[in-house]
Amino acid sequence: MRSPNWLNLLVAAVALALVAAACGSDDSTDAASDSASASASASESESASASEPAETDEPNAEAVAISHKFGDVAISGTPERVITLGYSEQDPVLALGVTPVAVREWFGGFDHATWPWAQDELGAGTPTVLDMPFGELNYETIAGLEPDLIVATHAGITQEEYDILADIAPTIAESADVPAFGMAWQDQTRMIGEALGLADEADQAVAVTEAAVLDAARANEALDGATFAWANPTGTGTYWVVGSNTPPMRFLQDLGLVYPDEVADVVGDADSLELSSEQIGLLDVDVLIVQADAEVRAGMEADPLWQATSVMGENRILWLEIDDPIYGALSFSTVLSIDFMADELAPLLDATISGGAASDADVDPESQAAIDAFVAVYDSSADWATKAPHLEDADALEASNEAYREGGDGLGGIRLEATAAEISGDVATITYDVIFGENAAYNDLSREITLIDGTWVVSRDDYCDFLATARTPCQG
Amino acid sequence: MSDSASATASAAAEESTTTTSTADTEPEPITVVDETGSEVVIESVERIIPLDGTVAEVVFALGLGDNVVATDLSATYPAEADALPEIGYQRSLTAESIAAFAPTVLLATDIAGPPEVLDDLRRLGYPLVIVPNESSPTGPADKIRAVAAALGVEERGEELASELEATIDTATAAPSGDETAPVVVALYVRGASTQLVLGEDAATHWLIEAAGGVDASVELGITEATPISAEALLTVEPDIILVPQAGLDSVGGIDGLLEVGALSQTPAGKNRAVLTFDDQLLLGNGPRTGDLLTELAEAFAAASVEQ
Numbered sequence: 147m148r149s150p151n152w153l154n155l156l157v158a159a160v161a162l163a164l165v166a167a168a169c170g171s172d173d174s175t176d177a178a179s180d181s182a183s184a185s186a187s188a189s190e191s192e193s194a195s196a197s198e199p200a201e202t203d204e205p206n207a208e209a210v211a212i213s214h215k216f217g218d219v220a221i222s223g224t225p226e227r228v229i230t231l232g233y234s235e236q237d238p239v240l241a242l243g244v245t246p247v248a249v250r251e252w253f254g255g256f257d258h259a260t261w262p263w264a265q266d267e268l269g270a271g272t273p274t275v276l277d278m279p280f281g282e283l284n285y286e287t288i289a290g291l292e293p294d295l296i297v298a299t300h301a302g303i304t305q306e307e308y309d310i311l312a313d314i315a316p317t318i319a320e321s322a323d324v325p326a327f328g329m330a331w332q333d334q335t336r337m338i339g340e341a342l343g344l345a346d347e348a349d350q351a352v353a354v355t356e357a358a359v360l361d362a363a364r365a366n367e368a369l370d371g372a373t374f375a376w377a378n379p380t381g382t383g384t385y386w387v388v389g390s391n392t393p394p395m396r397f398l399q400d401l402g403l404v405y406p407d408e409v410a411d412v413v414g415d416a417d418s419l420e421l422s423s424e425q426i427g428l429l430d431v432d433v434l435i436v437q438a439d440a441e442v443r444a445g446m447e448a449d450p451l452w453q454a455t456s457v458m459g460e461n462r463i464l465w466l467e468i469d470d471p472i473y474g475a476l477s478f479s480t481v482l483s484i485d486f487m488a489d490e491l492a493p494l495l496d497a498t499i500s501g502g503a504a505s506d507a508d509v510d511p512e513s514q515a516a517i518d519a520f521v522a523v524y525d526s527s528a529d530w531a532t533k534a535p536h537l538e539d540a541d542a543l544e545a546s547n548e549a550y551r552e553g554g555d556g557l558g559g560i561r562l563e564a565t566a567a568e569i570s571g572d573v574a575t576i577t578y579d580v581i582f583g584e585n586a587a588y589n590d591l592s593r594e595i596t597l598i599d600g601t602w603v604v605s606r607d608d609y610c611d612f613l614a615t616a617r618t619p620c621q622g
Numbered sequence: 623m624s625d626s627a628s629a630t631a632s633a634a635a636e637e638s639t640t641t642t643s644t645a646d647t648e649p650e651p652i653t654v655v656d657e658t659g660s661e662v663v664i665e666s667v668e669r670i671i672p673l674d675g676t677v678a679e680v681v682f683a684l685g686l687g688d689n690v691v692a693t694d695l696s697a698t699y700p701a702e703a704d705a706l707p708e709i710g711y712q713r714s715l716t717a718e719s720i721a722a723f724a725p726t727v728l729l730a731t732d733i734a735g736p737p738e739v740l741d742d743l744r745r746l747g748y749p750l751v752i753v754p755n756e757s758s759p760t761g762p763a764d765k766i767r768a769v770a771a772a773l774g775v776e777e778r779g780e781e782l783a784s785e786l787e788a789t790i791d792t793a794t795a796a797p798s799g800d801e802t803a804p805v806v807v808a809l810y811v812r813g814a815s816t817q818l819v820l821g822e823d824a825a826t827h828w829l830i831e832a833a834g835g836v837d838a839s840v841e842l843g844i845t846e847a848t849p850i851s852a853e854a855l856l857t858v859e860p861d862i863i864l865v866p867q868a869g870l871d872s873v874g875g876i877d878g879l880l881e882v883g884a885l886s887q888t889p890a891g892k893n894r895a896v897l898t899f900d901d902q903l904l905l906g907n908g909p910r911t912g913d914l915l916t917e918l919a920e921a922f923a924a925a926s927v928e929q
Binding site for chain 1: 695708710711713714715716717718719720721722724736738739742743745746747812813814815816868871872873874
C-alpha cells in the first residue's frame with residue numbers, strides 16, 4: 147500500500163481533532179444511522195411514485211461502464227443514494243446538483259462535512275457525516291446506508307477495501323494511471339459525472355472552474371513566473387513541504403506560479419517531504435504558504451534561520467491557520483474549492499508577492515492619503531461610510547451613489563486603480579485605470595482631488611461627471 | 623450518454639442532407655474563416671453569445687434571437703437582447719462569466735477584449751468568430767453576411783444584406799460639391815470632462831458624407847477620436863452637431879451640451895441644430911444603418927435648403 151503522505155501531512159496537524167472525534171465516535175455513529183434511516187424512508191416514499199414510470203420509460207437504459215484502478219464497474223440507471231468516501235468528494239458530487247446520503251469528514255468539523263464554498267450547492271441537504279479514520283472503514287455503517295453508488299476517487303482505498311465495498315454497491319476509485327489522492331480535479335469531476343449520468347453537467351462545471359482559474363491568472367499578474375512553496379511546520383524545527391504533482395500545487399501552477407526546480411529535486415515524486423531546518427533556504431521563494439497557528443508562527447518569526455531569509459524579511463509569507471477556509475480550499479482543491487480560491491486566494495497571493503511593505507514605501511504618505519480617498523470614493527462597491535467623508539455634498543449624493551453601486555454590480559464592480567499621484571498645492575492629480583470587474587476597461591486617465599481642511603475631497607461636479615461616464619448620472 | 627447523444631445527432635444530420643435543403647436547421651458543423659483569418663468550427667448554434675451589441679442585433683435580425691443566451695452591456699436593441707443576462711462589457715471580458723452560460727458559439731468584433739481573455743476562451747474550446755467591423759458603406763452588409771455564415775443562415779443573411787445595401791444606395795446623396803452642404807461635427811461625450819470629436823475611423827464619418835454633409839473631422843485632420851479644442855471648433859463652423867444619445871444624456875441634454883467648450887458659439891450651437899441617435903444605432907454599422915442614413919440625408923438636405 148502506498149503511504150498516504152499527502153493526507154498525513156494534514157492529518158498530523160489535526161491529530162488532536164481526530165483523537166477527539168475518535169472518543170466521540172459512538173455518538174456520531176448513532177446520529178449517523180438515525181439520520182440515514184430517516185433519509186432512507188424519505189427517499190423510499192418519494193421513489194415509490196417516481197421509480198415506476200422511470201422503469202417503464204427506459205426499460206433498457208444502458209449501463210455506464212467506468213474503468214478505474216481496481217477494474218471496470220457497470221452502473222445502470224441513475225444512482226440516487228450516493229456515498230462519498232473520498233476526503234473531498236462531497237464537492238464534485240454537490241457541484242453536479244446531487245446531494246450525497248453520506249460524506250466523509252476530513253477536517254474542519256463543519257456541519258455535513260461541507261465547507262463554506264459548497265454551502266450554496268448543499269442548500270437544505272443533510273448528508274450523514276462518516277467520521278472514519280484512514281484505513282478504518284466501517285462497512286456495516288456504509289452498508290446500512292443502502293448506497294447505490296460509492297464514490298472513492300480521493301479516498302486512498304486498497305484493493306482489499308475495494309472488494310468489500312464493491313459487494314455493497316458499485317464503487318468507483320481513482321483512475322489506474324494516478325497515485326492515491328493524485329487524480330486531477332477535472333478528471334475526477336468528469337468520472338463522477340459519468341457515474342451519475344451527468345456527463346454534460348460535469349463538463350460544464352469543469353469549464354466554468356477552468357475559466358475562473360484563467361481569469362484569476364490574468365487578473366493577478368504578480369503570480370506569473372513567481373516561485374512558490376507550501377510548507378507546514380511540525381513545531382519541532384522541521385517542515386512538511388508539499389510535492390509539485392498534488393492537486394493544490396497543480397492549481398497554483400495553473401495560476402502562473404512556478405514550483406522551484408531546487409525543491410522539486412529534493413521532494414521528487416513524493417506527495418510531501420519533511421525538510422530539516424538546515425534546508426530552510428529551499429523555502430526562500432517569492433511567496434511561501436505556511437499553515438501555522440499563532441504560537442508556531444511566533445516561533446518561526448523568532449527563529450534566526452528564518453529571519454535570515456528574504457521571504458520572511460520582505461513579508462512574503464502567506465500565513466494560514468488550519469480553520470481558515472482558504473487553507474481548507476487548498477487542501478480540498480476540488481471543482482468547487484478551486485472556483486472559490488480563484489476569487490479569494492489568488493488576490494491574496496498577488497498582494498503578498500507585490501509586498502505591502504515594498505510598494506507603500508514608494509509612495510509618500512500624503513500622496514497615499516490622496517490616493518486612498520480617491521479610490522474609495524470612486525469604488526462602486528465601497529462602503530458609504532468610507533466614501534462620505536471624502537465626497538463634497540455627500541448627503542445629497544447618497545441616492546446617486548446607490549444607483550452607481552447597482553450599475554457597477556452589473557459589471558462585477560467598477561473601481562479606479564490609481565497608478566500615480568502628483569500633488570500641487572492643495573490639488574492632487576491622480577492617474578488611474580478604470581477597472582470593470584477584474585479587467586481594465588480604460589487606461590491612463592486622470593482626475594483631481596482637493597485637500598480641504600486636512601481631508602482629501604472629491605468635488606460634487608467631479609463625482610457626478612464620473613457617474614455620468616458610468617451611465618448612472620447623478621440624480622436630481 | 624454522450625455516445626448515444628452524438629450517434630443521434632449524426633443520424634439526424636444524415637437524414638436531413640438526403641431529404642431537404644433547409645440549411646437553417648442542419649446540425650452539421652459549420653466551418654468559417656473569420657476576420658482574423660482563423661478557421662473556426664461551430665458544432666451547434668443552439669447557445670449563442672454575441673459579445674457586441676450590434677452583433678446581437680444582427681443575430682436577432684437573422685431570426686436566431688431565441689438562441690441567444692446572454693449579451694454584453696453594449697446590447698441595447700432590440701429590447702429582448704437588452705433584457706438577457708449580461709456577461710459584462712465587451713472591452714473587459716472575463717472567461718468565467720461567459721463559460722457560465724455554456725455557449726456553443728461566441729460572436730465578436732475587433733472591439734472585444736482583452737486579447738488574452740479571447741485566447742483563454744479559445745483554449746477552453748469555445749468557437750469564437752470575429753466578424754468584420756468596418757466603418758464604410760459596405761461595412762454593415764459585410765457584418766451581416768459574416769454573422770449569417772457563422773450561424774448557417776446564409777440565405778436569410780443575403781436577403782437582409784442586399785436589402786440593406788439597396789437602402790444605403792438609395793439614400794446615398796450624390797456629392798454636391800457646392801457650398802450649401804452642411805458641415806457636421808460628430809461628438810463623443812461622456813459627462814463634462816470627456817468630449818471627443820469622432821474622426822474618420824468612426825461610423826459617423828462615412829454616414830455624414832453619404833448623407834450629403836461635410837465631416838468637420840476631415841478639415842480638422844482627425845482620424846481617431848480626439849479631444850475638442852474650442853478654437854479648432856470655431857474655425858470649422860459646424861452647422862450640425864451629431865451626438866450619440868447616451869452622451870447627450872450624460873451632459874443633461876442640448877442645454878448641457880451647448881455649455882461644453884465653444885459649442886454655443888458655433889452656427890450649430892446658435893441654431894440648436896443637434897441631431898441625436900441611440901449609440902448602438904449611430905455607431906454600430908448594423909442592420910438599421912440604411913434607415914439611419916435615410917434620416918440623416920433628409921435632415922442634411924433640409925439644413926442645406928435653409929442656408
